[in-house]
Amino acid sequence: MTKVHLDISMSLDGFVTGSNEGVEKPLGDDDGRLHDWMFDSRTDADAQVLAETYERTGAVLMGRRMFEVGVTPWRDPPPFHNLPVFILTHEPRAKMPMRGGTVYTFVTAGIEAGLQQARAAAGRKDVGIWGGANVARQYLNAGLLDEMQIQLIPVLLGGGVRLLDDLTPNQIELKRTRTIETPAATHLRFSVAKRVGTLSRAPK
Amino acid sequence: MTKVHLDISMSLDGFVTGSNEGVEKPLGDDDGRLHDWMFDSRTDADAQVLAETYERTGAVLMGRRMFEVGVTPWRDPPPFHNLPVFILTHEPRAKMPMRGGTVYTFVTAGIEAGLQQARAAAGRKDVGIWGGANVARQYLNAGLLDEMQIQLIPVLLGGGVRLLDDLTPNQIELKRTRTIETPAATHLRFSVAKRVGTLSRAPK
Numbered sequence: 001m002t003k004v005h006l007d008i009s010m011s012l013d014g015f016v017t018g019s020n021e022g023v024e025k026p027l028g029d030d031d032g033r034l035h036d037w038m039f040d041s042r043t044d045a046d047a048q049v050l051a052e053t054y055e056r057t058g059a060v061l062m063g064r065r066m067f068e069v070g071v072t073p074w075r076d077p078p079p080f081h082n083l084p085v086f087i088l089t090h091e092p093r094a095k096m097p098m099r100g101g102t103v104y105t106f107v108t109a110g111i112e113a114g115l116q117q118a119r120a121a122a123g124r125k126d127v128g129i130w131g132g133a134n135v136a137r138q139y140l141n142a143g144l145l146d147e148m149q150i151q152l153i154p155v156l157l158g159g160g161v162r163l164l165d166d167l168t169p170n171q172i173e174l175k176r177t178r179t180i181e182t183p184a185a186t187h188l189r190f191s192v193a194k195r196v197g198t199l200s201r202a203p204k
Numbered sequence: 205m206t207k208v209h210l211d212i213s214m215s216l217d218g219f220v221t222g223s224n225e226g227v228e229k230p231l232g233d234d235d236g237r238l239h240d241w242m243f244d245s246r247t248d249a250d251a252q253v254l255a256e257t258y259e260r261t262g263a264v265l266m267g268r269r270m271f272e273v274g275v276t277p278w279r280d281p282p283p284f285h286n287l288p289v290f291i292l293t294h295e296p297r298a299k300m301p302m303r304g305g306t307v308y309t310f311v312t313a314g315i316e317a318g319l320q321q322a323r324a325a326a327g328r329k330d331v332g333i334w335g336g337a338n339v340a341r342q343y344l345n346a347g348l349l350d351e352m353q354i355q356l357i358p359v360l361l362g363g364g365v366r367l368l369d370d371l372t373p374n375q376i377e378l379k380r381t382r383t384i385e386t387p388a389a390t391h392l393r394f395s396v397a398k399r400v401g402t403l404s405r406a407p408k
Contacts, residue, residue: 011366012354012368012378012392012394013218013369013371014217014366014368150216152356152392154378154379154380154392154394155378156368156371156376156378158371158372162218164216164217164218164360166219166361167217167360167362172360173359174216174309174358174359174360175358176358176385176387176390179383179385179390181383182382183231183380186383186389186390186392188356188358190216190358199268
């Protein structure tokens with residue numbers, strides 16, 4: 001069955017984007033250190049974690065802000081291995097087919113509608129929520145995530161955008177299912193369970 | 205040489221104390237889950253991590269707030285294996301010798317003076333900073349920590365006191381030196397290095 005997984009790199013002090021983020025500097029100050037496990041510091045184990053993520057993913061969901069600051073540096077063709085990418089936004093916008101097969105689709109009907117479209121596109125594969133923090137938190141708080149993979153990076157950014165903030169934790173129970181340590185990251189995987197008390201009240 | 209190490213349990217969302225902390229509830233809501241690796245969920249590997257920490261430590265430093273909310277539940281004799289405990293505070297107070305050998309000593313002259321006293325008491329062993337968040341941050345920001353061991357707990361508390369907040373990260377570089385995974389915790393050990401640029405400006 002299709003799972004919904006969050007995949008994101010986070011500093012030890014909890015930031016997924018450094019300070020002074022913007023179009024000029026998509027990940028803010030110190031962005032290099034958060035993602036270095038995919039680039040200069042990549043080991044075979046890091047490469048394996050990344051390859052697994054692409055392999056399991058049938059569609060990508062992301063927030064408008066991540067798209068806006070990312071679309072230019074991602075270039076064309078973008079680095080999404082031709083996966084369909086759904087962007088949650090409030091402003092309707094026409095699909096953007098890119099070279100190489102990636103299509104950016106804009107969804108204005110909210111996180112559940114976005115997930116429904118992504119699920120349909122993913123087929124038997126999983127839906128990957130790849131950021132940013134705001135969208136990730138919305139799915140986490142809504143109890144719609146099945147799994148989180150947090151690449152914990154041994155740096156202190158001291159500022160920026162926190163991932164695990166403004167949570168309603170009574171709805172969230174985690175179970176750590178895997179830890180892989182590499183020089184540049186601790187790849188922590190969790191399954192996300194909902195508390196029984198919350199589930200029974202959920203308007204399903 | 206004596207090292208100064210921080211040892212503390214932190215939730216995945218960065219809290220070392222849950223919400224609603226106070227004398228009645230020293231670690232706030234959900235305190236049980238943050239420290240369960242030392243109690244009901246303790247495995248041999250967790251016990252080993254804890255034993256190592258006691259073994260290396262010759263003196264303990266803590267903040268006034270941690271002492272105030274902890275002193276009653278710690279009872280007498282307190283669970284510090286007879287280590288001398290130095291409490292940083294603004295109000296002078298007489299030493300409190302406890303049964304079994306632990307002596308609580310109150311230091312009003314600031315973090316450097318507290319560290320100096322603890323170093324002297326520790327002899328060839330290390331000084332352990334065992335909390336709370338405020339004191340830990342002061343030592344981290346002042347560049348006085350040599351090592352951090354963070355027991356990362358796979359829970360989301362959603363509120364409380366954050367450890368790694370209000371940092372001045374340009375002075376702090378981390379190197380992860382060990383990771384031990386147990387069912388209830390990921391025991392992450394880091395050495396703390398200072399940047400050369402900062403060191404050269406340090407008023408030593």
